[in-house]
Amino acid sequence: MDRFVWTSGLLEINETLVIQQRGVRIYDGEEKIKFDAGTLLLSTHRLIWRDQKNHECCMAILLSQIVFIEEQAAGIGKSAKIVVHLHPAPPNKEPGPFQSSKNSYIKLSFKEHGQIEFYRRLSEEMTQRRWENMPVSQSLQTNRGPQPGRIRAVGIVGIERKLEEKRKETDKNISEERGGIMSLTEVYCLVNRARGMELLSPEDLVNACKMLEALKLPLRLRVFDSGVMVIELQSHKEEEMVASALETVSEKGSLTSEEFAKLVGMSVLLAKERLLLAEKMGHLCRDDSVEGLRFYPNLFMTQS
Amino acid sequence: MAMSFEWPWQYRFPPFFTLQPNVDTRQKQLAAWCSLVLSFCRLHKQSSMTVMEAQESPLFNNVKLQRSKGHLFLLPDSSLKYLWRKAEGRQQTEGKLPVESIQIVLEELRKKGNLEWLDKSKSSFLIMWRRPEEWGKLIYQWVSRSGQNNSVFTLYELTNGEDTEDEEFHGLDEATLLRALQALQQEHKAEIITVSDGRGVKFF
Numbered sequence: 001m002d003r004f005v006w007t008s009g010l011l012e013i014n015e016t017l018v019i020q021q022r023g024v025r026i027y028d029g030e031e032k033i034k035f036d037a038g039t040l041l042l043s044t045h046r047l048i049w050r051d052q053k054n055h056e057c058c059m060a061i062l063l064s065q066i067v068f069i070e071e072q073a074a075g076i077g078k079s080a081k082i083v084v085h086l087h088p089a090p091p092n093k094e095p096g097p098f099q100s101s102k103n104s105y106i107k108l109s110f111k112e113h114g115q116i117e118f119y120r121r122l123s124e125e126m127t128q129r130r131w132e133n134m135p136v137s138q139s140l141q142t143n144r145g146p147q148p149g150r151i152r153a154v155g156i157v158g159i160e161r162k163l164e165e166k167r168k169e170t171d172k173n174i175s176e177e178r179g180g181i182m183s184l185t186e187v188y189c190l191v192n193r194a195r196g197m198e199l200l201s202p203e204d205l206v207n208a209c210k211m212l213e214a215l216k217l218p219l220r221l222r223v224f225d226s227g228v229m230v231i232e233l234q235s236h237k238e239e240e241m242v243a244s245a246l247e248t249v250s251e252k253g254s255l256t257s258e259e260f261a262k263l264v265g266m267s268v269l270l271a272k273e274r275l276l277l278a279e280k281m282g283h284l285c286r287d288d289s290v291e292g293l294r295f296y297p298n299l300f301m302t303q304s
Numbered sequence: 305m306a307m308s309f310e311w312p313w314q315y316r317f318p319p320f321f322t323l324q325p326n327v328d329t330r331q332k333q334l335a336a337w338c339s340l341v342l343s344f345c346r347l348h349k350q351s352s353m354t355v356m357e358a359q360e361s362p363l364f365n366n367v368k369l370q371r372s373k374g375h376l377f378l379l380p381d382s383s384l385k386y387l388w389r390k391a392e393g394r395q396q397t398e399g400k401l402p403v404e405s406i407q408i409v410l411e412e413l414r415k416k417g418n419l420e421w422l423d424k425s426k427s428s429f430l431i432m433w434r435r436p437e438e439w440g441k442l443i444y445q446w447v448s449r450s451g452q453n454n455s456v457f458t459l460y461e462l463t464n465g466e467d468t469e470d471e472e473f474h475g476l477d478e479a480t481l482l483r484a485l486q487a488l489q490q491e492h493k494a495e496i497i498t499v500s501d502g503r504g505v506k507f508f
Contacts, residue, residue, distance in 0.1 A: 254318070254371075285329050287318035289399075291371055296319050300332040303313065 001028035002101040003065055003086050005094040009050050009058040011043060014134040014197050018042045019121045022052065023112025025079075029103030040108060042121055045131040047084070059097055061086070063131055071119050072107070080115035082108045082122065134196055166191050166200075166208060180236030183269055184209065184221075184229040224273050225280070242278040246297060249275075249284060254296045309347050311366075312340055318371050321399040323408065337401075337409045342418060346433040351477035354428040355406070364406055369399030420483070432480045439473055439484035444493055446471055447507045456497070458504045459485075 011017060024040035026033060026049060035057075041048040047066075051057035065087045072081040085105045110118065166187075178186075184205065192199045200208070209221040209231060218234045232238065248263060249255050255263070261271035275295045278284040285298040314320040314336045324330040344363050345351070358364060401409070410429065413419035417435040422428045432439075443462065447453060450467070461467075463481055468474045473481070485505050488494035495506045 279326055282326055282328055285319040285324055285326070286322055287371065288322040289318070289371065294318070294371065296317070298326075298329055299317060300314075300319075300324070300329050300336070 001026075001033065001103060001106055002096065002098040003061045003089045003093075003106075004049075004059040004096040004098065005061070006096055007046075007048065007058055007060040009041075009048055009055075009060075012045070015043050015045045016197065018044060018125060019118055021110060021112070021114040021118050023110065023114075024049065025109040025111060027081075027107035027109065028098070028101055029105060030107070031103075035097070037111075040118070042118065042125065044125065044134065047122075063125055063129075065089075066126060069119070069122060069126065071115070074115075079109045079111045080113070081110065082115060082119050084108065165195075166205075179241075179266065181230050181232040181238065181270060183267065184231065185269075186267070187231050224276070226273065226276065228269060228273055230270065230273070238274070238277060239281070241274055242281055242283060245274050245278050246283045249278075249295055250297045254287065254294045256292055256294050260295075309344065312336065315340065315366055315399075316369065318369060318399055321366070321369070321401050323402075323405040334409060334412050338413050338416065338418070341409065341413060341431065342433040345431045349475075350431065351480055352422065352428060352430050355403070355410075355426070358406055358410075359403055364401040366399040430479050430483075432483070436480065436483035437487045439476065439480060440487040440491075440493075442471070443473055443484060444488055444507065446473075453507050456499070456504055456506045458499055458502060460502070462505070 020039055020041040022039050024038055026035040026038070035049065035051065037052045038049045038057075039052060041050070044063075046060045046062055048058065048060040067085040067087055069085070070083040072083060074080040083105055084107070088104070108118075187209075188200070188202060188205050191205070206221075206229070209219075209229075212219045212221055212231075219231050220234055222230050222232055222238075224230070245260070245264075248260065252259070252263075255275075257268050257272035257275055260266075260275060261268040264271065266274070275284060279286060279295065279298075282301055283298055284295045285300060287294040287296060314333075320333065320336070324333050341363060345353070353361075410419055413431070414421070414429075417437070418432050420430040420432075422430055434442075446468070447455070457465075459478060459481060463474060463476045463478070473484075476484075482496070482503075485494055485496055488507075489496055493508055495508070497504050497506055
C-alpha cells in the first residue's frame with residue numbers, strides 16, 4: 001500500500017482513460033483499510049482511486065509498478081476481487097497515504113460489480129504497455145528517472161509547440177533521408193505516427209505548415225501547379241535540382257517519372273513534380289502516348 | 305511519292321507528336337510543324353488536301369518512330385541526329401499527331417496566310433507554300449521586268465506558257481494563282497477578267 005501517491009486525479013496530456021468503476025474498496029494485502037468506497041479509474045498509464053465521499057482524497061499507482069494481476073471470483077457475501085502484485089516503491093517516491101507497508105500486493109474489491117470487465121481491460125493495458133510509447137509529465141516519473149516534461153498545450157502556445165515537435169520530426173527526416181523535400185502526405189504520416197495520440201488532422205497540418213515561414217522556421221510549404229503540397233528545407237533549391245534532373249534525363253535519352261524516381265531514389269510523386277517543374281522551366285519536353293508519359297531534353301529550344 | 309524528301313530531325317523526335325504544354329516550347333514545335341507541312345506539300349506538289357488525307361498521310365504519322373532509348377548524336381558534319389539503339393524486345397510504335405493537334409497546326413498555317421479552308425465544315429483546305437501575296441509579287445515582278453504591263457494573259461499562259469518556263473510560278477495550281485492575282489487586284493496592280501475560254505488577267 002506504500003506504492004500509492006497522492007494525485008489530483010486529472011489526466012495528463014497523452015494519458016487516456018480506459019475504464020472506471022464505482023464502489024471499489026482497497027485492501028493492503030489482506031487487511032481492510034479506511035479506503036472502503038471509491039471510484040477506481042484505469043488509464044493508459046495509471047490506476048487511480050478516488051474516494052466517493054471525499055473527492056479530494058485521490059491516489060494512484062503507475063501501471064509500470066505492477067508485476068502481475070490475479071482474479072478472485074466472488075463468493076457468498078464476498079465481492080469479486082483483483083489482486084495486484086507490485087514492484088517495490090522507488091526511493092524518491094512522492095508522498096502518498098502510507099509511508100511503509102509489509103505487503104507487496106493490494107486487493108481491489110468490486111462491491112458494485114464490474115470486476116470482470118475491469119480485469120480484462122487492466123490485462124490489456126498490461127500487455128500493450130502503452131505508457132512506454134507515450135511520454136507524460138515529470139510528475140508521473142517511473143523508476144527510470146525523470147522524463148522530458150511537457151505541459152498541456154493550449155492556444156497559440158499550443159500551436160507553436162506542435163509546430164516545434166513537427167519541425168524536429170520532419171527536420172530530421174527531410175535533411176537526413178529525403179533530399180531536402182517531402183510531400184505533405186509523407187509528413188502527415190510521420191508526424192502522426194510519432195505522436196500516437198492526439199493526432200493532427202489534415203487541416204491542422206496544412207494550417208500549421210502555412211505558418212512555417214512566419215514563425216521563422218527553416219522549413220517552408222510549397223504548392224506545385226498540380227496542387228501537390230510539399231515541405232522543403234529553406235535551403236533546398238528545387239530549381240537547382242531541376243538542372244541535375246535535366247542532366248539525368250539527357251544521359252538516359254528519356255525517362256518516365258517512375259524510371260527517374262528509381263534512378264534518383266525519390267518518391268514517384270515528387271519525381272513527377274520535379275520533371276514537371278523542369279518542363280515548365282523549358283528544360284524538358286514531353287512525349288505523351290499509349291506507352292505513357294515520357295520526358296525528353298527540350299531539343300525544340302536547344303536546336304535551331 | 306518523292307523518295308528524296310528529307311524529313312527534319314523533329315520528325316524522329318517523339319515529343320514532336322505531343323502538343324507541348326509549355327507555351328514557348330509549343331511555339332517552336334508549331335513553327336516546325338508549319339515548316340514541315342509546307343515543304344512536304346511543295347515537294348509533292350500538293351496544293352490541296354482533306355483533313356482525312358492529312359490524318360492518314362506520313363506527314364502526321366511516323367510509322368517508324370521509336371520511343372525509348374533514344375540518344376542524341378553530334379555528327380562530324382555538326383548536324384544533330386536523334387538516333388536510337390534497338391530497344392530489346394520492344395515493338396516499334398508509331399508517332400501519330402492526334403487530330404486535335406493537326407487542327408491546331410492547320411489553324412497556325414491559316415493565320416500565317418498559307419492555308420485557306422475550302423468549305424464551311426473545314427474538311428478540306430488549300431495549302432500554299434508561298435502566300436498569295438508573295439506569289440503576286442513574283443508574278444508582277446516578271447511582268448514588269450519583261451515590260452508587259454498593260455498586257456492581258458490567260459491564266460493558262462501565266463502558269464504554263466513558254467515564256468514563264470524559268471519562273472518559279474510556272475506550274476502553279478489555279479486556285480493559288482487566282483488568289484495571287486486577287487492580292488494584286490487589291491493593290492490595283494491587276495484586274496481579273498473573263499476571256500473567251502475562261503479567265504484572264506490584265507496587269508497595270
